[in-house]
Amino acid sequence: MAGIDTAVLADWVSRFGAAVAEKRDWLTELDSAIGDADHGANMDRGMSAVGEKLAAGTPATVDELLKTVGMTLVSSVGGASGPLYGTFFLRMGMAAGAVSELDGPALAAALRAGLDGIVARGKAEAGDKTMFDAMAPAVDAFDAALAADSSVADAARAAAEAAAAGRDATLPLVARKGRASYLGERSAGHLDPGAASTAILFDTLADALAGSAG
Incomplete structure (x- = not known):
């Protein structure tokens, strides 16, 4: 596939926003069991704000696009989600730099930087029952797939499968971080x-990378 440009990354952000809106009630239901019952609403509000910001035009460089996403989430999402997701996108942008597109290794480095930002802010570790339990396996799977000469799109699908498995693995865990840890x-x-x-x-x-490769 061609390089991953700002249009592809903007498509990813748009797809994420649409999926969050679709899953808003489910995410809130999950959060009602062990949190403040606002994760779905907060994420939907934040991603809607991001969509409005990007509707005015896609920034020309990867770092500006991801910085816009990150800053909007930090300023519009309540609870822990805004700072954590905001940091993820901000760190991705810093790692990517002022370029018009990314190749596979550059995207991998940006994702890794985003993960590192979440760790620095949230101090989470594997098994704490947090977003780290889905994100760390996803980033590792992306790196491993690229190292095995998979396409970027296939590496992203491997990452998605690893994230889903990590999500499911949080089911039996006892929370050690955040509001859920109080329970x-x-x-x-x-x-x-x-x-x-x-x-x-x-x-x-x-999905976004598969679409751009098609």
């Missing part, structure tokens, strides 16, 4: 809403 053992038996939205993030990335 102790009662947090077990519920999917983590942040991991659920992260799985959507990577699923829509795979």
Whole structure:
């Protein structure tokens, strides 16, 4: 496939926003069990604000596009989701730089930087029952697929599958971070809403890259 330009990345963001809107009630239902019952509403509000911002025109460089997404999420999403997702996109943009498109390794480096930003802000580790449990396996799977000479689109699909598996693996976990940790053992038996939205993030990335490769 050709390079991953700002149009493809904007399509990813648009697909993510649409999927969050579609899954808003489900995400809120998940959060009602172990959180503040606002994850779906907060993410939908934030991604709607991002959509309005990008409707005025797609920035010319990857870093400006991702910075716009990140700053909008930080300023418009309540709770922990805004700072965490905002940091993810901001760090992606910083790693990508002022370029018009990315190749596979550059996208991998940007995703890794986004993950590192979430770790720096949230201090989460594997098994804490957070978005990290979906995102870290996804980024690792993306890297592994590229190393095995998979296409970028196939690597993104592998990442999406790993994120979904990571999301599902949060079901039996006892939360050790965030509002859910206050519930102790009662947090077990519920999917983590942040991991659920992260799985959507990577699923829509795979869809966007598949669409651009077609």
